[in-house]
Amino acid sequence: MRTKRVVLRVGVAVVAAVVAVVAIAHTVSALPFRQGLAADPPGVSNVVYGAYVGPAAKGVLALPAWQDFAGGHTTYALDYAAADNWDNVTGPDWSLSPWWGSGRRLIYSVPLFPHQADDTAAESGKSLARCAAGDYDEHWAQLGRNLVSHRLPTTIVRPGWEFDASWYVWAAHARQQDYVECFRNVVSSMRGVDGQRFQFLWNPTVGLHQFPAELAYPGDDYTDFVGVDVYDTSWAAGTYPYPAGATAAQRAAISASVWNTTLTGPQGLNYWAAFASKHGKRLAIPEWGLSDRADGHGGGDDVTFVEGMLGFIRDARNDVAFAMYFDADTAAGERHRISPADTRFPKAAAAYRRIMSDLS
Numbered sequence: 001m002r003t004k005r006v007v008l009r010v011g012v013a014v015v016a017a018v019v020a021v022v023a024i025a026h027t028v029s030a031l032p033f034r035q036g037l038a039a040d041p042p043g044v045s046n047v048v049y050g051a052y053v054g055p056a057a058k059g060v061l062a063l064p065a066w067q068d069f070a071g072g073h074t075t076y077a078l079d080y081a082a083a084d085n086w087d088n089v090t091g092p093d094w095s096l097s098p099w100w101g102s103g104r105r106l107i108y109s110v111p112l113f114p115h116q117a118d119d120t121a122a123e124s125g126k127s128l129a130r131c132a133a134g135d136y137d138e139h140w141a142q143l144g145r146n147l148v149s150h151r152l153p154t155t156i157v158r159p160g161w162e163f164d165a166s167w168y169v170w171a172a173h174a175r176q177q178d179y180v181e182c183f184r185n186v187v188s189s190m191r192g193v194d195g196q197r198f199q200f201l202w203n204p205t206v207g208l209h210q211f212p213a214e215l216a217y218p219g220d221d222y223t224d225f226v227g228v229d230v231y232d233t234s235w236a237a238g239t240y241p242y243p244a245g246a247t248a249a250q251r252a253a254i255s256a257s258v259w260n261t262t263l264t265g266p267q268g269l270n271y272w273a274a275f276a277s278k279h280g281k282r283l284a285i286p287e288w289g290l291s292d293r294a295d296g297h298g299g300g301d302d303v304t305f306v307e308g309m310l311g312f313i314r315d316a317r318n319d320v321a322f323a324m325y326f327d328a329d330t331a332a333g334e335r336h337r338i339s340p341a342d343t344r345f346p347k348a349a350a351a352y353r354r355i356m357s358d359l360s
Contacts, residue, residue, distance in 0.1 A: 047323055052324055052326050089110065106147075112170040231298075232289070273317075
């Protein structure tokens with residue numbers, strides 16, 4: 001599912017104020033590293049729950065409200081590098097400074113090369129090939145140095161996410177080997193930075209899209225987590241949009257059918273849990289969310305989806321390391337926010353809070 005991000009540039013004065021406010025929180029050096037993650041044996045149910053609530057300083061300031069909604073402290077944070085130029089891809093001060101001293105371990109989503117909205121597929125293909133050839137290795141090393149200098153050496157780096165679908169310019173269809181080599185170059189270059197303790201997240205999206213995502217797996221030596229993004233959407237016949245005049249029972253049956261496909265269908269959640277286990281990795285859910293779309297292909301206020309997702313995440317057999325709800329709306333008009341008092345998803349929000357209260 002396409003999720004366009006809007007990254008806000010933050011002035012130096014605002015960043016400084018945010019850092020001062022959050023400096024009293026736990027420092028990044030106090031955050032768990034590998035404990036409860038790759039170092040733990042499979043089957044340990046110790047999921048870190050969290051959310052994406054906005055970029056940089058906006059995200060730092062908004063996370064306490066998410067915690068009030070979710071009923072627990074969020075030790076991880078998800079963010080996205082801007083993609084318009086290399087300075088932004090490699091972690092500028094305005095993007096990284098707010099996370100220093102925030103008490104959160106950063107999951108940082110990194111575009112594989114700068115791009116503009118009007119770039120052609122041919123231009124993007126050339127950029128991916130250049131990344132595969134090692135032309136951008138110094139940029140990846142710079143990203144690593146910037147993260148370390150901002151006291152974020154345990155960042156979980158998420159390069160080129162959702163590559164198995166069509167909506168990002170680094171889509172790997174028909175160029176899987178370029179994607180693999182590019183990903184490996186990101187990892188190798190960043191691991192060469194002094195003081196780093198990065199981990200790397202390989203991250204397709206749920207379901208079968210342009211090709212089987214495992215054909216672009218970079219290998220166990222380059223991967224710390226296998227991730228999968230999951231949204232309550234469907235284009236299958238007989239599912240969403242709900243038929244006009246559908247009864248509550250009919251809507252519930254459709255929601256159950258969509259969830260069953262998400263869980264057990266081709267490249268579904270069960271598949272990726274098994275894939276991660278086979279490769280000795282823990283599974284991660286870097287993005288998940290309800291969906292209200294103008295075209296009707298989202299499930300809306302879908303309690304079945306929330307109950308299903310939280311049931312899967314908390315099941316120790318799936319060995320989920322962390323799960324981040326995407327609590328933001330997109331520039332394309334897709335609605336996901338569950339935490340506001342006036343959420344479009346009041347029943348699902350109540351289900352989320354009820355289930356999370358059982359965990360506390």
